Amino acid sequence: MIAAEGGDWALGAWEWVVRVTEWGTANWSYPGEPDRGIRPLVLEHMRLSYLSILIGLVIALPLGLACARWRPLYPPVLTGVNVLYSIPSIALFFLILPYTGFSDWTAIVPLSLYTLVILLPNVVDGLRQVPDHVRQAAVAMGFSPLRRLVAVETPVAVPVIIAGLRVASVATISMVSVASLVGLGGLGQLILSEGFRRQFDAPIVVGIVLVVLLAFVTDALLVLAQYLLTPWARGDGRRGRPRRGRTAATGTPTAAVPPAPEQRTAGER
Amino acid sequence: MPPGNTTRPPNGDDPAMITFEGAAKVYPDGTVAVAGLDLTVETAKTTVFVGPSGSGKTTSLRMINRMVEPTGGTVRIDGADIREQDPSRLRRSIGYVIQQAGLFPHRTVLDNIATVPLLLGWRRGKARARAAELMELVGLEPAQAKRYPHQLSGGQQQRVGVARALAADPPILLMDEPFSAVDPIVRTSLQDELIRLQRELNKTIVFVTHDIDEAVRLGDRIAVFRPGGELAQYDTPERLLAEPVDGFVESFIGYDRGVRRLSFFPASALSLREDVVFDDEDRVERALTTVGDGGEPWALVVDGDRLPMGWVSAAQLLREPTGVPLGTLELAPYGHTFDVGTDSLRAALDAAVLSPAGRAVGVDDEGRVVGVVSQEDLGAALWSVAE
Known part of the structure; x- marks a missing residue:
């Protein structure tokens, strides 16, 4: 009996998955009607979230550079960004609706402002964690302040900046859905108008799965970007052994240390 | 004097290259970092600024490339006031080696070394070719060119730091406690390397350290700074050890300055005994002709080489x-x-003290035994120094 009931449950779940998947594939796109279906919603979701993140980064970089250069600027700017973040997103969407209308900007402007709360501190912290001896060496080599910022400090800050981008992008991709309340929001519309208003679970599930998938793929792309952008930070165990110094410190010449001078000195003095 | 001191007059009559004229640094809160420094750093020599922390030695060094702007007085390079030059351009013409190397973590070893040539507008190919030359000069393997700084040992990183400072062939090299972050063995080898390099390159080197041993090893002239940013004594290492001007300098040099002074006397003056050195094929009775029955307490056994x-x-x-x-x-x-x-003599004394036989073994440059110094002979040599 129990086994049969379990079987019934599994069968029900399976039928549900099939039903949802069928709904998803059936509504993916309509030939001849490019604005209908799930595909355009996915594209809209990507457009809104990627543009918001990109604009956020474009604002956060110079702002962060400025805050790292003129330190007194940072506390008030950070407070401002935090206050902006505390405004509920729905309120902000409706607030700027009169100015931007039903264009993409209604979603993009608030969302890019929200990314700042993550991106700005990461840019500033990234620049601040550049070791002092590296910064001073750059000054002593004759880098002008601007060139030092662009050619030395920013590249060294890249891992921290990308770490911020990963958090910001996942948060933004999730938050885009809320913009469906003002008629935007990509996959959010699938959840709100198709699913919630019609009391129909398939669109809600498809919407959630696609949002999670998009966030996952975006994150993977950022990880890949970091791998390609920062070959110097890769900790592959074969070559990247920062412990080398310790090995040499014990007086055991490793293959990489030119052994002759060290050994001779060790023996003779 | 080490043979690295053959001067190369750049403009004919050996001008003084760096001159401090009453150079002072007083911070807005009233802290005096450097109190009116008058000092001339000679061309193609190694001048060491040494002193305890807070004595203004690093501040004085950084005045030379305008990383610190003096609040009073003037610093001149070859007679020209350095304030007349744009700081970035001035710095590109002066090599700088910093503690912990300060290598750029995101650039390969080769590109780190090519930094200043690239800033000066050299083509990338030319800058990298120059960087490769310098890697060889400072004793780095070509295979390390493509590595990143974190993949190197501390000693190797500092070699890269020295190569980077020399890349654009600057006449002046500033070194700010460059070897203090590495262990003693690596430090000694880096010091040897610097002595060798200086013999080859004849740069005007200003070297900051708090280690008097390092100062005595490397310096042609030593400037001892006292807390409060005052110059206590400026002299050759030999004279500094023989005649410290006051109690501060004497205590800073340390109470074993007499032993340190032995560094300036060559071991070649010692008389070496060969009659206590025997081949490993020799029989016991052969050794007994001088050792034991012959009066000597120890015999040294050497191999066929x-x-x-x-x-x-x-x-x-x-x-x-x-x-x-x-x-x-x-x-x-x-x-x-x-x-x-x-x-x-200091090395010979050290060898004798650490030998179980109380005798020092003298070798040639290939490690082959030349002879043995007995304690009596060593003692005689030490007394002749004292006189």
């Missing part, structure tokens, strides 16, 4: 049956050796 093997005592020789080759006996370790051609 005259490389040292170890000591054997007279007491042990007397116990052994005749006919036994010395090489088969149990030998006491020979400890340190000293190089008869290049080492100082």
